[in-house]
Amino acid sequence: MLNYLGSILKCTGCDQQFNFDAANCYGYYSNHSSNLTTFSDINNPLDDVTGLRHYCEVDSIPLLMSPCWCLHCNTATFIERLPDIEQYMKASALRRLPPKKARNHHIYDSLLELEDTTFALHYQWRLQRITAPKCLRCGNSAYIAIDENKKDTGITHEECWNSPIECVSSPWFSMGHIRTSCYYALDGKLNWLHLDGSAVISCMTDHPCQADLREAAYAIIRKDTAPALDVLQSLAREGISAAITGLGGLYQTGMGVEPDGKLALHYLSKGLAAGDGIAAVNLAGLYRFGATGVDKNEEISWSYARIARKMGIFLY
Ligand SMILES: [Zn+2]
Ligand SMILES: [Zn+2]
Structure with missing residues (x-):
C-alpha cells in the first residue's frame, strides 16, 4: 500500500517497510455525543441526500492528526493532535480587537478568521477535553511521536534485534481507496x-x-x-x-x-x-x-x- 504522507518507515536490519495505513481516514470531533437522532434541520443541504455528513461537518471540528508509532497497534499510524489551548486563549483576546490589529498576529490567523459560533465551539471543546490523545487506528494512548523531517524515528524493530527504524522518503502519494x-x-x-x-x-x-x-x-x-x-x-x-x-x-x-x-x-x-x-x-x-x-x-x-x-x- 502506498503511503499518505510521502514518507515511509523502514527497518535498517530487515528492510521491512511500515506505512501510515490510516491513509484515507478523515476525522472530525462531533459534539453530538449521545446518538445520531438528535440532529435538527438547521443548515439544509438541499442538494445532498446524504446531508447527514454535510450537516456533521458543518457542526464538527476537523480532527488534526500527527504521524506516530502506536505501541498498541505496533505499527506506523496517526495520533490525534490536540490544538494548543494557549493559542485559543490568546486568539480569544485578539478577536475582541479591531481586525487590522488582530491580523498582525499572523500565527493566530486561522483561529481569528473563524465565525464566532465556530470559534466558541472549538474553544469549548478544547477546554473540556482532558483525556490523552488517542491512536486513530485503535483508540489507545501509548505511542511514540514521529517527526517525518528526521531520519531517526526513535523506534526499533524488536523482532530484528532492535534494529532502528528510519524514516525514508517515498515519491508516492496514496489516493483512491474507500474514503x-x-x-x-x-x-x-x-x-x-x-x-x-x-x-x-x-x-x-x-x-x-x-x-x-x-x-x-x-x-x-x-x-x-x-x-x-x-x-x-x-x-x-x-x-x-x-x-x-x-x-x-x-x-x-x-x-x-x-x-x-x-x-x-x-x-x-x-x-x-x-x-x-x-x-x-x-x-x-x-x-x-x-x-x-x-x-x-x-x-x-x-x-x-x-x-x-x-x-x-x-x-x-
Ligand atoms: Zn527489522
Ligand atoms: Zn493504535
Missing part, C-alpha cells in the same frame, strides 16, 4: 464512520454491546475487516439493529467484502424493520449512488430519506 470519515465524540471516543460518503456505520447505542460495535468500527478503520465482520455478524444474529445496518453498510460500499447491492438491501431493510433510522440513511445512499445489483433511483432514494427524517434523523 472513511470518522466522527469522534469530544472525549475522543469513536462515534460513527461514514464510508465513501454513502454509508454510515454507527457504534452509538444504549445497548451494552456498544464497546463491541466500537471495536468493529476501529477494525474497519484498520482495514482489518474480517474481525469486524465477525463481530457485526454475531451481534446481528442477536438482533442488534446497529450491527445489521453496519453489515449492510459494508456490502453497500464493498469495504472488506465484495460489494453486493442485493445483500446490502437485504441487511438494510432488516435494520430498518428493526427500527434503526441509520438503515434508512444508508438505503437513501444505496439508491442515490447505486451498487452492484441495485440501480440508481433518485425517487426511491428520496423516499428513504423522508423515512429517515420521520425517524428523527436529519437528512436533507
Whole structure:
C-alpha cells in the first residue's frame, strides 16, 4: 500500500517497510455525543441526500492528526493532535480587537478568521477535553511521536534485534481507496464512520454491546475487516439493529467484502424493520449512488430519506 504522507518507515536490519495505513481516514470531533437522532434541520443541504455528513461537518471540528508509532497497534499510524489551548486563549483576546490589529498576529490567523459560533465551539471543546490523545487506528494512548523531517524515528524493530527504524522518503502519494470519515465524540471516543460518503456505520447505542460495535468500527478503520465482520455478524444474529445496518453498510460500499447491492438491501431493510433510522440513511445512499445489483433511483432514494427524517434523523 502506498503511503499518505510521502514518507515511509523502514527497518535498517530487515528492510521491512511500515506505512501510515490510516491513509484515507478523515476525522472530525462531533459534539453530538449521545446518538445520531438528535440532529435538527438547521443548515439544509438541499442538494445532498446524504446531508447527514454535510450537516456533521458543518457542526464538527476537523480532527488534526500527527504521524506516530502506536505501541498498541505496533505499527506506523496517526495520533490525534490536540490544538494548543494557549493559542485559543490568546486568539480569544485578539478577536475582541479591531481586525487590522488582530491580523498582525499572523500565527493566530486561522483561529481569528473563524465565525464566532465556530470559534466558541472549538474553544469549548478544547477546554473540556482532558483525556490523552488517542491512536486513530485503535483508540489507545501509548505511542511514540514521529517527526517525518528526521531520519531517526526513535523506534526499533524488536523482532530484528532492535534494529532502528528510519524514516525514508517515498515519491508516492496514496489516493483512491474507500474514503472513511470518522466522527469522534469530544472525549475522543469513536462515534460513527461514514464510508465513501454513502454509508454510515454507527457504534452509538444504549445497548451494552456498544464497546463491541466500537471495536468493529476501529477494525474497519484498520482495514482489518474480517474481525469486524465477525463481530457485526454475531451481534446481528442477536438482533442488534446497529450491527445489521453496519453489515449492510459494508456490502453497500464493498469495504472488506465484495460489494453486493442485493445483500446490502437485504441487511438494510432488516435494520430498518428493526427500527434503526441509520438503515434508512444508508438505503437513501444505496439508491442515490447505486451498487452492484441495485440501480440508481433518485425517487426511491428520496423516499428513504423522508423515512429517515420521520425517524428523527436529519437528512436533507
Ligand atoms: Zn527489522
Ligand atoms: Zn493504535
